[in-house]
Amino acid sequence: MKRKYLYPILIIIVTVGFYYLEDYQPKDVIRSNEDQAKDENLGFFYLPTSTTGTVIVHDHYSLSYSETHEQAEWVAYELKKEHLINNDFKRPYFEQDKKVRSSSADWRNYKKSGYDRGHLCPAGDRRFSYDAFEETFLTSNVTPQNHEFNSGVWNKLEQKVRYWAKKYDGVYVVTGGVLSKDLKSIGYEAVSVPEYFYKIILDKSAATPKMIAFLVPHQKTNERLTKFVVPTDKIEKLTGIDFFPELDDTLEKKLEASSSLKNWKF
Numbered sequence: 001m002k003r004k005y006l007y008p009i010l011i012i013i014v015t016v017g018f019y020y021l022e023d024y025q026p027k028d029v030i031r032s033n034e035d036q037a038k039d040e041n042l043g044f045f046y047l048p049t050s051t052t053g054t055v056i057v058h059d060h061y062s063l064s065y066s067e068t069h070e071q072a073e074w075v076a077y078e079l080k081k082e083h084l085i086n087n088d089f090k091r092p093y094f095e096q097d098k099k100v101r102s103s104s105a106d107w108r109n110y111k112k113s114g115y116d117r118g119h120l121c122p123a124g125d126r127r128f129s130y131d132a133f134e135e136t137f138l139t140s141n142v143t144p145q146n147h148e149f150n151s152g153v154w155n156k157l158e159q160k161v162r163y164w165a166k167k168y169d170g171v172y173v174v175t176g177g178v179l180s181k182d183l184k185s186i187g188y189e190a191v192s193v194p195e196y197f198y199k200i201i202l203d204k205s206a207a208t209p210k211m212i213a214f215l216v217p218h219q220k221t222n223e224r225l226t227k228f229v230v231p232t233d234k235i236e237k238l239t240g241i242d243f244f245p246e247l248d249d250t251l252e253k254k255l256e257a258s259s260s261l262k263n264w265k266f
Contacts, residue, residue: 046172046202048074049242056099056140060132061121063140064241065097066179069192070105071143074176074241075120079165085128092133097140104140109187118145120175122158143177144186144193148220157199157214157225160266164201167265172202177218178238194218198235200243202255210263211244211255226266232256 047055050064051073061077094107094117110117120141126132135141145154165171177194184193200213213232214225232243233256244252 046244046246047076048174049245050074051240054100054102056097058099058135058138060126060135061141063120065100065102065104065140067102069177069179069183070109070189071179071191072120072140072176073179073239074174074243075141076172076174077121077125078170078172079125079161080170081166083125083128084162084166086124087127087130087133089127089130089133091123092137094137094139094142097138100140104138105187105189105191107139107142109189109191110142110144111187113144113186115144115186115193116147116150117142118150118154121173124158125162125173143197144191145197146218146220149216149218153216153221153223153225153228154197157216160225161199161201164203164264168203169205170203172204173199174202174243175199176239178215178235180238196238198239200232200235202244206263208263209251209255211258212261212264213259226261229259229261231259 047062048064052064052066052068054065054067056063056065061075063072063075065071066073096106097104107117117139119136120143121136123133123136126136161171161173176198177192178196178198179192179194183195185191186193195218196215197218198213198215200211202211203209211232213230213235214228215230215235215238216228235241236243236256243256247255
């Protein structure tokens with residue numbers, strides 16, 4: 001083969017190789033060392049495992065995004081006592097999360113669906129600054145919720161978490177819907193409608209850390225919150241998620257097996 005043909009052929013081969021290499025790169029958002037350091041500073045060090053491999057780190061919460069269900073399988077954040085400032089911010093528009101490479105669900109999926117765009121990290125937990133408040137209106141942080149559920153038992157649970165954050169000088173929160181096969185869906189992107197929602201709260205401020213978990217059916221109810229307390233282990237089995245892998249193994253096993261209400265002020 002003449003040399004004048006060799007170089008163009010090599011260039012084509014290298015170009016095609018780069019194209020396919022880029023195309024087959026993992027679609028997950030890679031967390032840099034800077035992100036991980038930010039996790040520790042902002043209380044995100046106790047992030048759960050991800051069944052999807054797509055962990056998104058925002059300034060005021062982190063999440064694991066499920067493309068299959070077009071929502072987060074969990075959202076995790078620290079709610080500090082000093083976060084509980086009730087600034088009266090103007091409600092922003094919902095926006096897609098640009099950090100999700102596959103693109104988070106369009107808010108129009110919810111239009112005329114009969115479901116609220118239910119926050120996972122509540123806007124009410126992030127009123128200490130407008131940037132933090134606005135960040136909760138990314139569609140990666142919402143899930144379809146029945147209005148009576150969203151404004152009823154779920155709202156009561158969110159208020160209870162704020163009460164604990166104030167009383168115990170800050171807590172860690174992990175929350176999401178139980179995402180499984182054959183769920184009902186809404187919109188042109190088929191956003192799954194969970195049949196159960198969970199919320200797990202860890203208080204590490206005390207000499208003896210404590211944990212409490214809630215598994216709540218997605219329906220209107222007048223039951224007391226205590227009825228929905230379950231061991232964290234139960235939610236792990238339902239979701240396949242390890243919620244606090246960075247805890248000491250002995251402590252993690254003890255806390256996640258308990259459904260005791262002791263030391264939690266209701």
